[in-house]
Amino acid sequence: MFAPRTTPWPLVALFTAGYLAPYLLPTVVGRLDAGLPLSATQAGAVGSALLLSSAAAGFVLASRVERIGARALARVGLLLAVLGYGGAALTGSVPAVVFGAMVGGFGSGTATTVAATRIAAQRDPHRASALGLLAVSALAGTVYLTVPHLGAGHGQPLAAIALTALAVWPLTGRLPGPTAVPHTRRQREPLPHLRSGLLLAAAMPCWSLAQNALWGVSGRIGLTQAHLTEATVGVVFAAALGTGLLGVLGAGALGARFGRALPIGAGTAVIAGCIAVSASATGLASFAAGEIAWNTFYPVVLSYLIGLAASLDPRGRWAVLVGSASSLGTAAGPLTGSVLSAQAGFPVMGAVLAVGLLVVAVPMTAVALHTGGRPLLPGAVRRRGGTPAAVVAAATGTPTGAVPRVGAPEQPVVEIPVDAPAVPARAAYDTAGPRRAGAAPGAGAK
Structure with missing residues (x-):
């Protein structure tokens, strides 16, 4: 029998700690703008610096998690997050706040890198990433409800x-x-699915930029264009993240039932429409509708993208590299949204972002289609028709010892030379009789 699936709670918690800063970006940028002598564009630039530092951590540490150790690296990242964000929270000096935000961002990126690497090694990376998104959405929603009442x-x-x-x-x-x-192992294991991975890594920054360009200025849209109070905007964000929880639960329940191409392609198209609606909002109803619908589909598509990147390499290298590339777009998002909205207004910004999402959905869907019909992990033996035999056997209850685990390293094929001369079966029968013939080389197997 299969061992029951265990929930990797340490990885879920680490994922939550790493992803919380991007989820709280609207309130961070909005409060920097209101509480410090910074313009809206400058506050967006601070948010971009935070996320850029987070992306840098992923690029630097992507291939070093195994050698340094997940435990030590996670502790370093969490320590940097505590010192950086904590120091920035306690000071009113703009340079100190910027420095603390960048230190904390590097810590968040380190925690996310460790979590992504270890999640990719799980038997079900989509389930683990969905649980992480579920946890961070719930925590961020709680913060959005609480912060307006703390002054x-x-x-x-x-x-x-x-x-x-x-x-x-x-x-x-x-x-x-x-x-x-071993150094020889690192040399002999290049990145698998190179073209698919590079295409996904090139598309993800654009996808994330569009998401976070709106997310970074959503608070200002609610306050200035929709004429809502900060408490009302916080309630809308909390409700949006709450429906995001339902979306993540639905994605976890569906799993790969519809593949990855449909959720990624169609989901991105729906997100594009939600961004256009939210950016054009002039009242509570339209603002809430756009934000809630957008936040419902965003974590769903993101969970499938994380699962797609993790499936390209069981060692988690593509998961980290694609995630870091996504963080580059995330980092540029707040500044892009601030500049576009300042120059052309929120509705035009939303239209530009929506068109960009529709364009970038094409290569991401192509990667999902290209990798969906073949075994993505080493050790998954392909059957006629394209289904990995290990997966089919697992679904029919075959004992685990008979089938290699999906993602296990392939066993080398070794040729065994046979030096003994072959003996014709008829000759052996004639000379030794039927009883002696069973002792001939190779005989005896039933």
């Missing part, structure tokens, strides 16, 4: 990120230590 200032959302990193620290003891990776 003005930029420190509250930054302090929430720092306290989350501090709370996750004890769970890092269950993560593995360093793994000795």
